[in-house]
Amino acid sequence: MRNLFFQQKIALTAFVFLSAIIFIAYYLFSITLSNTSFASGVTLLIFTFILASYQLRKKLPFLPIGNTSTWLHFHIFIGLLSSVLFLLHIKMRIPDGLFEFILFLTYSTVFLSGVIGWILSRSIPYRLLSRGEEVIFERIPIHRRTIHNKVKVLIFDNANSDLGSAIPDFYDKHLRSFFSGPCNQMRHLLHSKRHRHQLSQRFSALIPYLNEQEQTVLHQLEEQVQLKDDLDYQHALQATMKLWLFVHIPLTYSLIIFALFHTIAVCAFAGTIG
Amino acid sequence: MTDETVDALLKSPPFSQIDPTGFKRSLPFRDILMNDARIVGFDQGDIIVRRGDWGNSAFFILSGNVCVELERGESSLPEEILGRRTAKRKSLWESFAQLWRNNREPEVREIASTGSNKPFLNSRSTHGGTRIYLQEVSTVLDKYRTARLDSGHWFGELAALGRTSRVATVFSEGVSQLLEIRWQGIRDILRYDQNGGLKRYIEDVFRERALAAFLRTDPLIENCQPELMQRIVDQVEFHTFGNYDSSKPFKELKNSEQNKTDAGEPVIIREGDFPSGIIMIRSGLARISQRHYNGRRTIGYLSPGQIFCLNEIQAGIESLSPISCQAQLSAIGHLNIVLVPTSLVEEIIEWNTSHEPPETRKNKQTVRTAGSQSVRIKNDILLSQLVDRHYVQGTSLMVIDLDRCTRCDDCVRACATAHDNNPRFVRHGPILNQYMIPNSCLHCVDPICMIECPTGAIHRDLAQGDIVINEQTCIGCAQCASNCPFDAIRMVDIRDTTGNLIVDSKTHSPLTQATKCDLCIDQRGGPACERACPHDALFRVDMHDATKVEKVFTS
Numbered sequence: 054m055r056n057l058f059f060q061q062k063i064a065l066t067a068f069v070f071l072s073a074i075i076f077i078a079y080y081l082f083s084i085t086l087s088n089t090s091f092a093s094g095v096t097l098l099i100f101t102f103i104l105a106s107y108q109l110r111k112k113l114p115f116l117p118i119g120n121t122s123t124w125l126h127f128h129i130f131i132g133l134l135s136s137v138l139f140l141l142h143i144k145m146r147i148p149d150g151l152f153e154f155i156l157f158l159t160y161s162t163v164f165l166s167g168v169i170g171w172i173l174s175r176s177i178p179y180r181l182l183s184r185g186e187e188v189i190f191e192r193i194p195i196h197r198r199t200i201h202n203k204v205k206v207l208i209f210d211n212a213n214s215d216l217g218s219a220i221p222d223f224y225d226k227h228l229r230s231f232f233s234g235p236c237n238q239m240r241h242l243l244h245s246k247r248h249r250h251q252l253s254q255r256f257s258a259l260i261p262y263l264n265e266q267e268q269t270v271l272h273q274l275e276e277q278v279q280l281k282d283d284l285d286y287q288h289a290l291q292a293t294m295k296l297w298l299f300v301h302i303p304l305t306y307s308l309i310i311f312a313l314f315h316t317i318a319v320c321a322f323a324g325t326i327g
Numbered sequence: 328m329t330d331e332t333v334d335a336l337l338k339s340p341p342f343s344q345i346d347p348t349g350f351k352r353s354l355p356f357r358d359i360l361m362n363d364a365r366i367v368g369f370d371q372g373d374i375i376v377r378r379g380d381w382g383n384s385a386f387f388i389l390s391g392n393v394c395v396e397l398e399r400g401e402s403s404l405p406e407e408i409l410g411r412r413t414a415k416r417k418s419l420w421e422s423f424a425q426l427w428r429n430n431r432e433p434e435v436r437e438i439a440s441t442g443s444n445k446p447f448l449n450s451r452s453t454h455g456g457t458r459i460y461l462q463e464v465s466t467v468l469d470k471y472r473t474a475r476l477d478s479g480h481w482f483g484e485l486a487a488l489g490r491t492s493r494v495a496t497v498f499s500e501g502v503s504q505l506l507e508i509r510w511q512g513i514r515d516i517l518r519y520d521q522n523g524g525l526k527r528y529i530e531d532v533f534r535e536r537a538l539a540a541f542l543r544t545d546p547l548i549e550n551c552q553p554e555l556m557q558r559i560v561d562q563v564e565f566h567t568f569g570n571y572d573s574s575k576p577f578k579e580l581k582n583s584e585q586n587k588t589d590a591g592e593p594v595i596i597r598e599g600d601f602p603s604g605i606i607m608i609r610s611g612l613a614r615i616s617q618r619h620y621n622g623r624r625t626i627g628y629l630s631p632g633q634i635f636c637l638n639e640i641q642a643g644i645e646s647l648s649p650i651s652c653q654a655q656l657s658a659i660g661h662l663n664i665v666l667v668p669t670s671l672v673e674e675i676i677e678w679n680t681s682h683e684p685p686e687t688r689k690n691k692q693t694v695r696t697a698g699s700q701s702v703r704i705k706n707d708i709l710l711s712q713l714v715d716r717h718y719v720q721g722t723s724l725m726v727i728d729l730d731r732c733t734r735c736d737d738c739v740r741a742c743a744t745a746h747d748n749n750p751r752f753v754r755h756g757p758i759l760n761q762y763m764i765p766n767s768c769l770h771c772v773d774p775i776c777m778i779e780c781p782t783g784a785i786h787r788d789l790a791q792g793d794i795v796i797n798e799q800t801c802i803g804c805a806q807c808a809s810n811c812p813f814d815a816i817r818m819v820d821i822r823d824t825t826g827n828l829i830v831d832s833k834t835h836s837p838l839t840q841a842t843k844c845d846l847c848i849d850q851r852g853g854p855a856c857e858r859a860c861p862h863d864a865l866f867r868v869d870m871h872d873a874t875k876v877e878k879v880f881t882s
């Protein structure tokens with residue numbers, strides 16, 4: 054852990070140092086009346102290709118070209134550095150041209166999704182361990198179905214034929230939709246347990262109307278509710294960790310295409326504007 | 328072997344000295360020789376065993392002479408003349424081509440084209456097999472230091488019984504005839520022979536040939552004068568604990584509901600007993616535990632080469648009264664130990680103290696604990712769980728830190744890409760604290776999966792010692808999979824290149840083969856899973872490397 058803090062300290066120092074160099078270089082370049090946007094643009098394009106190459110590295114795990122973790126650290130570092138360069142490139146203003154605005158929006162979304170992804174990948178693993186059983190994401194529907202089947206057996210099985218209609222009614226009204234699919238995804242992400250309290254209150258409110266056998270079944274149901282809720286918690290968090298990549302990666306490809314088009318357009322019109 | 332050959336063997340020593348009455352009726356001595364032994368002939372220069380190969384059998388010289396290479400390191404026989412095959416690694420292009428060459432169907436096997444294999448350098452066909460041989464035996468004898476063994480001697484038994492690599496190359500000088508016995512045969516003879524002749528012989532051989540070198544691996548004994556070393560070699564005792572060949576007790580312990588610390592483990596020395604000497608682990612693993620309320624708490628474990636009870640003896644010398652053992656030592660699985668008597672240890676300490684330079688004397692405490700250092704983790708509950716579940720057996724235990732793992736499955740995908748689109752582990756397994764131990768091969772220090780393989784398909788790689796399965800010789804008997812207590816070996820239905828299941832020609836049932844993690848032995852750069860983890864969450868840990876263990880499990 055000490056080693057990790059040390060690495061982060063070095064990375065931060067390097068980031069500050071390189072950002073300062075970029076600022077100084079930009080200033081020195083600007084006082085020579087050179088076209089600073091062209092230089093910063095070309096550097097940004099190179100940065101974009103370097104950033105995209107991380108995905109390529111992930112596709113080639115068998116090649117001895119360094120650990121993926123080292124590549125990720127480099128990816129994050131260059132990503133952050135690119136944001137400094139990007140702000141200089143757009144001269145701290147939102148572009149007014151339509152295409153430039155789309156390019157600005159795409160870069161911003163890719164950058165922000167990357168930052169959010171980084172925060173998520175640092176915070177969610179710790180939270181995943183705090184509740185429920187460790188389940189492989191693709192197997193969650195199987196576990197959910199198993200729980201649902203258990204609940205159905207508890208309520209509708211012939212062995213419990215002495216049960217009145219109170220529990221089946223309760224199931225139809227409050228639990229059917231809960232057990233049939235993932236629920237309360239946003240609440241889980243926000244670490245809220247309000248839905249659990251609400252359900253718990255409903256369970257408590259039903260107890261006075263049940264006989265002893267029904268109360269036993271209700272307790273068993275409550276256990277299954279807890280299992281299902283923990284499974285939803287795992288689903289919500291694991292899905293979020295997978296979903297942010299569906300924003301980050303496709304938009305990166307769009308960004309490359311837009312940036313290339315932007316570069317070609319700039320080069321084509323460079324002669325006209327002098 | 329024929330009945331006549333076995334009869335002839337039984338009439339001559341050392342087999343005539345073995346008492347056949349102690350053997351089981353279902354497994355008489357005669358049957359052991361018949362089934363586990365064979366007579367092999369060698370010509371001038373034929374290499375019988377090579378240094379570094381993993382041994383599964385021992386040899387008894389029936390006639391002729393063999394030469395044992397005595398040199399170690401740079402002056403030993405070079406790899407080229409031993410006909411050593413260099414490890415087959417994928418070239419850069421082959422690695423890259425996996426992107427499109429990997430089969431889409433799972434578990435595809437290609438029939439090997441045997442005809443295209445180039446012959447080994449220095450190999451010849453003789454006595455019904457292909458042998459590697461030394462071309463200029465006389466030059467080798469002149470240039471390298473060797474020892475001659477003549478008829479009536481054994482060799483290779485230590486490597487075979489210890490499931491370790493051969494320490495020397497042995498080649499035939501002239502024409503020789505040897506009896507080769509599989510380790511299972513030697514094990515049965517050692518177990519049932521009432522006279523104990525072979526056991527004494529093996530112990531004497533170990534004492535004579537390997538004990539001094541083994542003892543010198545410890546800093547305490549490393550610099551002993553020759554006279555003292557000879558006395559140590561003469562006086563040390565050998566002890567064995569636990570069942571040698573069966574995984575059953577271990578599996579029972581692992582699956583038992585109690586899963587109590589050290590339950591069922593043979594105790595070597597109890598807490599509070601006075602040590603009769605230092606205990607040095609020869610092979611296997613030992614648990615160090617201390618009394619904790621009404622139970623026992625694991626505080627560390629010892630692996631081969633590490634020692635126990637030294638601190639107590641040293642403290643006893645300083646306080647001039649014997650000090651009892653501060654912890655209990657028990658055997659995890661099968662364990663071989665060497666006991667150096669207290670009187671000799673006192674002499675060694677005295678000799679070391681009088682001969683150590685003044686600057687070392689200042690760091691006396693460091694020297695004292697260096698040899699007896701066990702593998703320890705600050706979190707004793709985690710340590711106890713690792714020992715109880717026998718994960719300490721692993722030389723390459725896969726550990727995933729769930730506090731860092733984002734469940735992206737890049738490790739599984741990388742594993743699949745490196746193995747023709749077939750992942751060799753599942754990212755699922757027991758969770759100890761925040762560490763998951765997935766169902767992946769541990770590459771155990773004592774691999775019980777290898778014990779009952781009838782074809783030797785599961786074997787140690789010659790170059791690196793990793794445990795791998797040879798697809799060409801695996802017959803799908805599933806012995807290894809059922810023996811593995813970690814469920815790390817999976818049986819899979821195999822297919823041909825068109826995707827059809829390969830079936831038995833008679834029964835038409837699908838053929839299966841064992842599969843497991845091979846540490847990406849044919850890939851450039853080592854295990855793909857570890858390198859593919861973007862968050863530094865997956866580690867391969869050698870559980871006998873105290874520094875690495877502490878680094879990984881301390882956060």
